[in-house]
Amino acid sequence: MVSVVRLNGETARAAIPSDNRWWALAAVSLAQLMVILDLTVMNLALPSLQSALGLSDYDRQWVLTVYALTYGSLLLLGGRLSDLIGRRRALLIGLTGFAVASALGAFATDLTTLLLARGAQGVFGALLTPSVTALVAVMFPEPRERGRAFGVIGMIMGSGIGLGLILGGVLTDVFDWRSAFLFNLPFAAVAAAGVLVTVRSVPAGERRRIDVPGAVLATAGLASLVFGASRAELDGWMATSTVGLLLLGATLITGFVIIQRETAMPLLPLRVLRNRRRLASMLAGLGNGLGTIPAFLSLAVYFQVVRGDSPLETGLALLPNAIVIVVAARYVGRWIPRLPLVALLGPGLLAIAAALAILGQIDAGSSYLTGVVPVLLLLGIGTGLVMPTANSAATQDAGADTGIAGALVMTSMQVGIAFGAAIFGSLAAASAADFIGRYDGADDVVAQATAHGIAVASTAAAVMVAALALVVFLVGARPRAVPETVSPPTRWINLSTGRIEAAD
Incomplete structure (x- = not known):
């Protein structure tokens, strides 16, 4: 018979063997990496996919839109479902569904099947992501280790954006577009096995209707x-x-x-939004999404259209960003329990704004070392500061609302991505068209116009992200005076195995 004891707070922390929790963190991080990679991996696979299936430019855009649409719109519901049915169960359902959807996409022969697969990826990803952040919050209640754990999650979320472009370039050059779906299968299998081994289920507590x-x-x-x-x-x-x-x-x-x-x-108790710490985290996630991913996609266009690089060369050119985020995660995890929230979120957003301002000076003849690398480094620093801090702060002491609190940050980020991509795309296209109209007939006018459009859009985005940084400073500067009325998270320890157990 298995003996189980229910503990809260520091008592639970002292009884949990470290090895099991860190192995569990590795498993859930792999699951989250898979979802983040899929935000960008298809971008470099799209041209070959479009050619193979005979898609129009309008149809091609839907391959990206349907994933963002389902993932971004269902994150709040996914967060609440993970609170209600259990984070472990929700994570395993999300992993299984994401893998099945990926297999369907890999063998699609028409647009309908492809869009169905991408939509299903978004649905199950929206269930998976809040489960990951909620499990990490429960497994690491002690401030110092919590900071380190969310540093790892932030590293995954930040570097996964750039790594998705790198992976998309490698897979497209070496294999074909179908591999951009198939790579998810081993990721999901290993992550699910890790969760099954390291996180055990116990009977859930109170059940509530949706x-x-x-x-x-x-x-x-x-x-x-x-x-x-x-x-x-x-x-x-x-x-x-x-x-x-x-x-x-x-x-x-x-x-x-x-x-x-x-x-x-x-679905979303308004007490969650009344907390200044969570509101500042949501705004920081919005700013990160508004600036970071559109900047990456613009750089991918710059490398391929302006410089004439291959998808693989484009992916490798973005690698410095991922390296900076990995390095930053080692330090940010230590700073989270020691520094005020705005001391990390505010400078992080300002670093992203500075990166966009530098990108606003780019032209067709810009040097990679002086014109692009500083942008990648500052984006890495900004993301490395914002994402682990925002996710840690949003889920801290959230109790039964941990899943929905974590989902708020990712929902804000997805809304930021959607509006950032739209602002970047529309401003860049209009500026490029105006440039061509004024300099039609000049040498390499398309390349020059593309670079000009990216520069104009980046400048505008820099102003918006800097404004959000100011708002974050104002919102997060003063701590909330009245304690929250939520119960502390419940943690279970299996005395036979010593494993962390999540209410399920």
Whole structure:
């Protein structure tokens, strides 16, 4: 018979053998890396995919949009489901579903099957990600080790964006576009095996019903905002479709907030949003998404269109960013329990803004060492400061709301990515078209126009991220005076094996 004792806070920490928790962290980190890689890995595989399946440019855009749409709109619901059905169970369901969806995508022969697979990846990814952050928060309650653990998760989230582009370039050059789906299968298998071995399930505590009206409004509202932003890049910000979707999204989110105030068991308890620490973390995630991924995608375009690099060369050119994030994670994890929240989030966003400002000076003749490497280094420093700090702060002392609190940061980041990509894309396209109109007939006019468009869009994004940094400083500067009314997280220790056990 298995003996189980339920402990809270520091008592639980003292009884947990370190080896088991760090192995569990490795397993859940691998799961999260798989999802983050899929945010960008398809970008460099798209041209060969489009050619193989005979897709139009409009169809090709949907391969990226449908993943962002489902993933970004369902993160809040995924966070609450992980709280209700158990984080371990939610993680295993997410891993299994993501692997099946990846296999379906790898063997797709038409657009419908491909979009179905990408949409399913987003759905199961939205269940997986909040489960990861919630499990890490439960496994590492002690501040110093919590900082180190979220440093690892932040490293995964930050470096995975650039590594996805590198991996996409390698897979496309060496194999074909189908490998951009198939690489997920071994990732999912190893991660699932690790979770099964290192994290044991126990009977869950209180079961609550899902807030269906809230879930519908939140999902539909976020989907409208993300889709509206994606349409802005194609149709323009003043197009009827764009304005209509953005207004619909804002209306649905407003209705969602009103319902959350009235319902007894809300999808998102508003006490989570009243905490300054979590609000600052959400805004920092928004700023990180607004600046980082659009900058990466713009650099990928710059390398291939302006410099004429191959997908593999493009991926390798972005490698310094991943290296900086890995190095930064070693230090940020130590700083999280020692420094004020804004001392990490604010400078992190300012580093991203500085990177965008430097990218705003790029042209067709810029040197890689002086024009691009500083951008990659500053983006790495900024992401390395923001992501582990935001995820740690958002889930700290969240109790039964840990899953939804972690989902808020990633939801904010996804909304930032959607709007950042739309702003980058529309400004860059308009500026490039204007440049061609003024200098038509000049040598390498397309390359010069592309670089000019990236520079204009980067400058505008730098201003927006810097403004968000200021807001984060103001919101996070003063700690909340009244303690939160949430119960502390419950941790279980299996006395027979010494393993960490998550309520499931």
